[in-house]
Amino acid sequence: MGGGRLSVGGVHELAIVESVVDAIVEKVGDGPIAAVRLEIGKLSGVVVDSIRFCFEIVANGTGLQDARLDIDEPSGRAYCRECGDEFDLDDPIMLCACGSADLDILSGEQLRIISVEVH
Amino acid sequence: MCSTCGCSGEGSGTRISLVTEHDQPHDHEHPHDADHPHDHEHEAGEAHGHGHGHAPAATVEETRTILLEQEILAKNDGLAAANRHRLQEHGITAINLMSSPGSGKTTLLESTVRAYAGVRETLVIEGDQETWLDAQRIRATGSRVVQINTGAGCHLDAQMLAGGLKELAPPDNSLVFVENVGNLVCPALFDLGETARVVIISVTEGADKPAKYPYMFRTADLVLLNKIDLLPYVDFDVELCLGLIRQLQPEARILQVSATKGDGLGEWQTWLDAL
Structure with a gap:
């Protein structure tokens, strides 16, 4: 059982990395x-160190096993619907300086695969 | 063997099982990948239009960049959208219940299933890493229940829900509760295609829990504060807790309930009926 897929667990970063590896193999094949390059926003709820750790495990035995992992971490940016201010924030408890929590998150929640470099 | 925790790879895949009266795991296990082959046709087809997937045999050390620009969770989100569409077509309401272990999810479900007996068909999908214990408790209420054991997995995903729904076969216009794996971290990121997301916190936990697990509370449509009958006996600052929830997710409804004593369960049902 397990379909040959590596099963480790306890963190959602593992599932995130599996999604990255699957998506890349699907799009560009399993060559080296x-x-x-990933984009993992600071408000995404995903821990970059865990991503790096899981990547080593999940990539092993695939075309990605020797790949360099570049991770951009865009900061959080929000618009306050109460006072109209736009500001940076990196704290997941999101509050405007005016005290309002009624915010539109403009950036920081990204979880994206940007590109790959192939030989 | 797994290189992180040393668990055996054997048997650690997802298993989906309809729980019968006799509580016996009938031999019907689905490793996550085997029953639902990863079907990649569309996306791959589109991608190759751009990407020229197969690099020519390299003679120099140069690399070529292929832009992908896609959401990491695109596949899960696509499957979730398909689940949502299918549920809507059949008038089925699906509730994703998330909490720490021990917040009273299963007790709440027992009370809720009993309250709907004879009113609306109510079915349950139980997600746990291991065991059928919760499913057996729900089964005892007379509800149809499917157990998903995630093995090492710490959350349900849209593909597991699709498998669970296939096994559960809920009738049109029914109410399906999906009890996610007890964990306030991992389920936050995975859309299942549910109608609404409900987070449960109980007064025997810390009142500052919403601040510790902000991502989970930010996804909630409803937060249930459970075990309020125990408030006289515990040191739980209700206003602090509710204030934190409102800061994190101003749009969430908050209801105070006791799944064992019945307080607030009428309002809970009213909220469910309005979905």
């Missing part, structure tokens, strides 16, 4: 890949 030199680098992967």
Whole structure:
């Protein structure tokens, strides 16, 4: 059982990394890949160190196993619907300086695969 | 063997089982990947239009960048959208219940299933890493129940829900509760295609829990504060807790309930009926 898929667990970062590897293999095949660039926003709820740790495990035995992992971490940016202010925030408890929690998150929640470099 | 925790790879895949009266795991286990082959046709087809997937045999050390620009969770989100569409077509309301272990999810479900007996068909999908214990408790209420054991997995995903719904076969216009794996971290990121997301916190936990697990509370449509009958005996600052929830998710409804004594369960049902 387990379909040959590596099963480790306890963190959602593992499932995130599995999604990254599956998506890349699906799009560019399983040939060797030199680098992967991801975008993981600071408000995404995903821990970059865990991503790096899981990547080593999940990539092993695939075309990504020697790939360099570049991760951009865009900051959080929000618009306050109460006072109209637009400001940076990196704290998941989101409050405007005016005290309002009624915010539109403009940036920081990204979880994206940007590109890969192939040989 | 898994290189992180040393668990055996054997048997750690997802297993989906209809729980029968006799509580016996009938041999019907679905490793996550085997029963639902990863079907990649569309996306791959589209992608190759751009990407020229197969690099020519490299003679120099140069690399070529292929832009992908896609959401990491695109596949889960696509499957979730398909689940949502299918549920809507059949008038089925699906509730994703999330909480820490021990917040009273299963007790709440027992009370809720009993309250709907003879009114609306209510079915349950139980997600746990291991065991059928919760499913057996629900089964005892007379509800149809499917157990998803995630093995090492710490959350349900849209593909597991699709498998669970296939096994459960809920009738049109029914109410399906999906009890996610007890964990306030991982289920936050995974859309299942549910109608609404409900987070349960109980007064025997810390009142500052919403601040510790903000991502989970930010996704909630409704937060249930459970075990309020125990408030006289515990040191729980209700206003602090509710204030934190309102800061994190101003749009969430908050209801105070006791699943064992019945307080607030009428309002809970009213909220469910309005979905």
